[in-house]
Amino acid sequence: MHSAVFLIEFGAIILALGLLGRFAGRFQFSPIPLYLLAGLAFGEGGLLPLGASEEFVAIGAEIGVILLLLMLGLEYTANDLVSNLKTQYPAGLVDCTLNALPGAIAALLMGWGPVAAVVLAGVTWISSSGVIAKVLNDLGRVGNRETPVILSILVLEDLAMAIYLPIITALLAGVGLAAGSLTLAIALGAAGLVLFLAVRYGRLISRFVSSDDPEKLLLVVLGLTILVAGIAQQLQVSAAVGAFLVGIALSGEVAEGAHSLLSPLRDLFAAVFFVFFGLHTDPASIPPVLLPALALAVVTALTKIATGYWAARRAQVSVKGRWRAGGALVARGEFSIVIAGLAVAAGIEPSLGPLATAYVLILVIVGPLTARYTQPIAAFVTDLLARRRGPVAAGAETAGAEAAGAQLPGPREAVESLDGQDARDRS
Template identity: 90%
Template sequence: MHSAVFLIEFGAIILALGLLGRLAGRLRFSPIPLYLLAGLAFGEGGLLPLGASEEFVAIGAEIGVILLLLMLGLEYTASDLVSNLKTQYPAGLVDMTFNALPGAAAALLMGWGPVAAVVLAGVTWISSSGVIAKVLGDLGRLGNRETPVILSILVLEDLAMAVYLPIITALLAGVGWAAGGLTLAIALGAAGLVLFVAVRFGRHISRFVSSDDPEKLLLVVLGLTILVAGLAQQLQVSAAVGAFLVGIALSGEVAEGTHTLLSPLRDLFAAVFFVFFGLHTDPASIPPVLLPALLLAVVTACTKIFTGYWAARRAGVSVKGRWRAGGALVARGEFSIVIAGLAVTSGIEPRLGPLATAYVLILVIVGPLTARYTEPLAQRLFGRRQVPAGAVPAPRSASASSVEPVPVKSGESAAVDPVEPVDPAPVKSGESAPVDEQIG
């Protein structure tokens, strides 16, 4: 009887997630808010609390985090990561400063303590690469001049996670300075070693893992990833960091084949992860933190727009492209939930989980809207002020006039201005991969 109840409950969850994902696809926005709401409905205090299948959902959620980070690592090569670190680190520093500080300040103002401040700083800092990638593809902006700038910031945030996650893992575990420093040293050493090995011997590693049989390739990569993630967690390093490093070490055809094979599994278990996070959040606890979440969302949406504008300006992108870059970075999603989930599990602050849920729900819905309308709104408000007095527009060259504009779907004409066409910039292989459609 127990197994029958488990199958019924878990089957109902998967079916509900599939229907919610289909609904989100028709409405053309991220399914993450619907998955979170489903978790709230199935959790304690919800409409239909789960019983038998909750333990399995918890294991599936942990696998979902591992697969999210593995797939993210597969998107980048080690050489691309090193190149981004060298050229775009100022933009990464600006991004961290202006988007992490509001979260930390909010936690301290609410009296949650320094550990919760570090956690909430990460929640407000990291943008959702999955949501942003999907929005860029939907708006037809993959070839725009500002797109490499956006991707560079996302890559730097992903790299920062390899350092940040071990820090908060140590803080949440309550270890001392010596143990925490050792954990961070192990994480940095592992990350540096993997990058070195991936740059020097990446082809040999990929050749060893490679297989013409999809079944064998899937089993080897998935088994290796979970094994490394478990070893990393045993060493007090985040399992997600271990999975991310495995993804970086694989490249070429192996990475492409693994991405194709694991994408459905990632989508399934990542959806389970978002449901699991919602299961541990009491719906009645959200209304008291809704106002702080809304204020924090407004502040950090503005700071993300500033970050994208500054980074695109530094890269020599036109004014319109700067606004588009800023608007595209607003969405938060999977990483914010992963960070908040660690804090909820440790039980440091009961209100942090509901605040993070409300915050992500707001920005994952607002993010696609800011990506689409920030640039036309800015042009309407500041357009005349941004043209220097006496400036004469340069005549178009014959080659420029012959470039066909990127086709834009109905309702998205504001993405590209017909008077000032954006010359599509070549996107490197390591930078085009993150815009594959991902969960969230």
């Protein structure tokens, strides 16, 4: 009987996701907000709470994040990763400063204390790699010039989590300096080891994985990815970082074959991840903290856009790409919830959990919209201001923008139909 209920519940979820995805595709927008709303409907305090299939959905959600980051890693080589990290580390510092400070200040203003301030700083700092990877794929921007900049910031954030999570765990547990330092050393060593193996022995790993049989290739790649992600998480390193580095290590025909085989699985489990996030959000807990969460969301959405714009400008990406980079970074998600969950479990501040949930829920819904519309809105405002200054100034500004865009070569030529832009906009 339990098995039958499980099949009915899980089948209903998958069917609902398929219908919501078709609906979103018809109107050309990301289905992520609809998936989240479906999770709210099936979750605690929702219309049809789940029971039998919740544990399976939780496991599927973890696999979804892992596959999203694996597929993103397959798009880039180890040399791309190292060069991007070397050139973009200042963007990581700017990202931390602009987006962690608002959370820390907000916690202190509400009188929550220094430990809660460090926790809320992490909640507002880290973007959602899973959501952003899905949005970039949905909008067809994986090959865009600004995407490596976005990717570099996400990787720097995920690697920073290898330092931040042991620190915050030690603070919440109140452990001594020696124990906290040991945990931090283990996490850093594990992250460094995985990165070294991916960069140094990527070709050997690709040879080991390579197979002409699609079935064997699928099983080996999927098994290796989940294994590395699990080991990384066990060592206090993000499972997403482990999966991403596996993707980086694979190259050539192996990467192409794995990409085509894993794409359907990624889409399925990624949708399950967003439903799972909604499942654990009680709609009744949101209204009391909605105003402070909304204010914090507005501030940190603007700081993330500023971060992406600055980083893309530093990488000599065109103006349109800068706005797209900023808009893509707005979404918060899995890491923010994990950080808040640690604080709630430690009993630091009762209101921190609902606030973080409302905050993430707002930005995980708004994030796909800012990724899609930040650049068109910025272009409209710029054009409007230019018209007010007069036709001569507008013409000069347009000519200057075209000249600047023409100087920047793109990595590939393609048409981005969603934005109605030509191949020059990808440069």
